[in-house]
Each structure stands twice: as C-alpha cells, then as structure tokens.
Amino acid sequence: MYHIEVRHLKKYYEVHHKAPGFWGSLRSLVRRETRTVRAVDDISFTVAPGEIVGFLGPNGAGKTTTLKVLSGLLYPTAGEVRVLGFTPHERQPAFLRQITLVMGQKQQLLWDLPAIETLLINKAIYEIPDDEFRRTLDELTELLELGTLLTKQVRKLSLGERMKCELAAALLHRPKVLFLDEPTIGLDVTMQAKVRQFIAEYNARYGATVLLTSHYMADVAALAKRVIIIDHGHLVYDGDLETLVQQVAPYKVITVTLRQSVSPSVLKPFGHVLAANGVKVSIQVPRGTTSRVAARLLQEFAVDDLTIEEPPLEEIIQHVFTGGIREASPDVA
C-alpha cells in the first residue's frame, strides 16, 4: 500500500485582474476580469511508506499547492488524492493526527508565549498520553538541540531557534507522513545542515514518509533518493536523483591545482576547460572517462591537488526546467 497516491490531480485558481490606476479600478467595478491559473495540471505519482521524496520546481510551479492539497487545506479541482487511505480535504481527525505540514513561511507557535505552551496545547489536541509526550519531547529536545529554548517567549527567539521549535510542535504527535515546505528557508548553513540531519534521523527512527520542497539543492541531495520535478503545474520528471544527474549531466568536473600555471590550450585535449585561474584549473570530462583523464593529468603535470566532483545540482535542475530532460528521461509521465 502507498502512503500517498495522487492521480490526475488538478488545482485551478480563479484570479481577478485589475488594470493599474484609478480608471483600472473603475473598470473592474463594472466588469471583473478573471483568469484561470492552472497551478497544478494533471499530476500523478505515488509515494511508498518510509520514502523521502524531494519535490522540485521553480517558483510558482505548483509545489506548495500540491502539498496543501495533500494535507487537506485545499480542495482539488479534479483528480483523486489519497493519503494514508484518507481523502485529505475531508480533514478527518484520524487523518490529521497522522500527518503534519511544516511551512517555513508560516508558523503555528503562539507568538507571545513560550513554545512549550503550544506544545502543551498540541499534547491535548492530539491526545498524546503523558509518558509518550515526555518521551517524544526528550527525543525532540535531543535531536533538535532545543536546550532551554522551549521556555523562552517565541517572539524573542531567533529565526533558526523558532524553526527548531516549530518542527518540535509539528512532530510532537509523531506523524507518519511529513509534508515539509521549505523547512530550511532563511536559515544559515549550519542550521540548515542540522534540520536536514534531523529530518533524516526522524525518517530513520519512525519510518515516516517525507515529501519535501526546498530551494536549497543541498537539502534535496542529502535527503532524497527520489525527486519529482514539476514545472507550470506539469510533472517533468519522477525518478532517481542519481539517474537524473547522469542523464542530464553526463560529465563530471575535475579541478586540479598545478604546481605552475600552464596555458589553457595545453589542457584542451583533456576535456572542456571551464575555468583556468593561474594554477587552478577546472575541466569538464565525460563520466566514463573521468578516472582515465585524472590519471593522465597526474602523469603529465606536477599536481598539488586534484578533486573530481559532480556538477552543481542547481545547474542540473536548471537544465531540466529549460527543457533538457524531455529527451533524456525515459520515465516521464
């Protein structure tokens, strides 16, 4: 059985349009112009229990809309959605007790009170027994390194601290399915890494299913084996992240630090020279030949340092958005 099943999901919005200025306002009084925005347009996918799936797409692609439909906040325009066997928009208590939606931009913590107050409310609302509450709270405190944050007034917390408390509030009832919308937005690199680590840990410990959107490719690369890419409401790719990387970017980048600088033309036979700043040179090399090229470089030059890297994920995704995937991916829906 799947934890998440989405079949031919569509979500359209009606948006009012108004020409700017006074006359525009007057005209819109007489005739309201509306336009239909197809935020999600016929998307299908399934997610198995315990899977972590990265949900990618440019701004306005329909990621957040999909998450809102899946968590029951929005009624779908068409299509069928099942989460844990429930129809989300019916918002049955038994369903809500098993899911969570964390929105990096929205919060549930009570602003003027310490975060522990929100946790106590959630304890009552989710009907969490005392001993389980204490156990979960201890675990969350340890995993998120909450320390004494919970007893500080929420408005006095830093953004990162608040996000940690927000996660604690969202996971107190140990949901089976996690929808995470930009959970690391606005956090510094260290905090991002911690939140990421926490999500991985939570998934491993409770076998929870995670559907995650993020602008930070590092989040996705670290957590998700599988990615779903949508653009303009359409599904563009659904599959293995590694396969995607190999298909879209069938090359790696070798960066060498030479003992003395050489002319770029000397390096040309090795591959496409991306950058040559004095002694530091980056060369793009086809995947299959990487080790051979590296060996040759080491042989022919006096090399201080050599690294072989995947091309940046941002670039790959960018490539997919601009249409590079269509011929590359065999499993486009």
Next chain:
Amino acid sequence: MWHKWWALFRAGWGNALAYRAEIFIWMLTGTLPLVMMSVWLSVAGGEAVGSFQPADFVSYYLGGIFVRQMVGVWIVWDLERAIRLGELSPKLLRPINPIYEYMAENLAAKPMRLPVLLPLLVLGPLLYPGAGYELSPANVLAFLVTLALAWLLYFFIQYCIGLLAFWMSQATSLWQAWFHLWLVFSGYLIPLDLFPPLVTRLSAWLPFRYTFALPLEVLMGRLGGTVLVHQVAIQVAWVLFFVALYRMLWSRGLRRYSAVGA
C-alpha cells in the same frame, strides 16, 4: 474534550496576561454608558422618564458596562486576518475545529476584567440611593443563563461575519455596519423601553437585544414569569439560527479557502 478545553484555556489566559495592559486600556474605551448615564440623570432632573426612575438609569448603565464587557467578543479582526493572510492554515491542520480556540481565547480573558467590573456593580447601589439589582438566587441564575446565551449569540454572530472574509476582503467593515445597528437596537445607548413603542416591539424580534438588554433587564429584576421564558426562547432560537448559519458558512468557506500564502 475537557482537557482540550483546559489546554486552550490555559493558553488563552497566558495570552491575556501578556496583553493585560492593552485589555485595561480597551476597557477604558467602553465608558460611553457613563456619559449616557449622566445625560439621562440631568434630563430626568429627579423625575421618572417612562418606566425609568433616576436610580434605574444608574443601575442600567453601570450594569450595562458589566454586561457589555462580559458579552463582548473581538475576534472578527483576527478571523479576517487569519483567512485573508492564510494564517488559518496551521489551525486547520490540527484535529480540532479552530472555533474552539477562538472561543477559549475570548473566555479566558474574561476573568481579567472582573476586578474592574465587579466594584462597579457594588459601587453604584452604594453611592446612589435606590439603585440596585434583583439578587434573589432564582434571578441571579436567570441572569447568568441569559448572560451566557448572550455571549454565545454575540460570538456566533461575529464569527459568521468574520467568516465572510472567505468571499470578501472587508468583512470588518460589515461588522462596523452591524455594530452601529447594535448600538441602537441592543439597548446599549438608550434603554429599549424608552424608544417609541414600534421600535421597542421591533427590537424584540431582532437579535440585538438578546446580546445585551435581556440579561441586563433580568439583572435589574424588570423581567419575570412568562415574559422571561418567552424572551429566553427567542434568545435560544437566535443562537440556534446563527449556529446553523455558522455551520453553513464554515463548510462552504473552507471550499473557497485558497490558503493564500499559507
């Protein structure tokens, strides 16, 4: 359910504590009845006006401040904001109807008003001979029942108007319009008995007086017997009407809710 209520209550109380200074300042804005009281006392000039003796004006307006503060609900702004900005979303994710949270928050702040309000009820009769309230156990019970129903009615009316934010962006302006009608037809500005008979009779069928004048008139001992029973029946009917309206608006509104920016 009780421990859920208790948790929401505790948080509401905590919130009220955080805003205690603001609550006090807000209460100062509710002193219009004192002005009305002095106007009527000088108009009356020691004589009765209609069925009101001068002392009755003191009882009415001081009691009016008490009833108003106990019945008052100020959630329409919060609700509109929550709907318009998508702040409702986190509440919708919880397995409990958000209305309970709003109710608990409002009720939890009530006790904070009592230290200011109770002295008013005692002070009036002490300072003005003849002023006072009907404090027999049965009447106090009737007062508390009508007061609780008045709160419930006022709450649901405001909640319904707030829910209109699902469809329009200015639900609070509608509330302001409603509130101006309320000022007249609830008896807040002028006792309903002193209006022309037609207006008095009309007001008996409108919902407004059941959120204010009814408990106040009960407290003053002006209503009893079958009239009281009849009045409570109308009050209950209005409560049921607005609860039904709320249920319809809520289920349709959620369908419309596009969780903007949520």
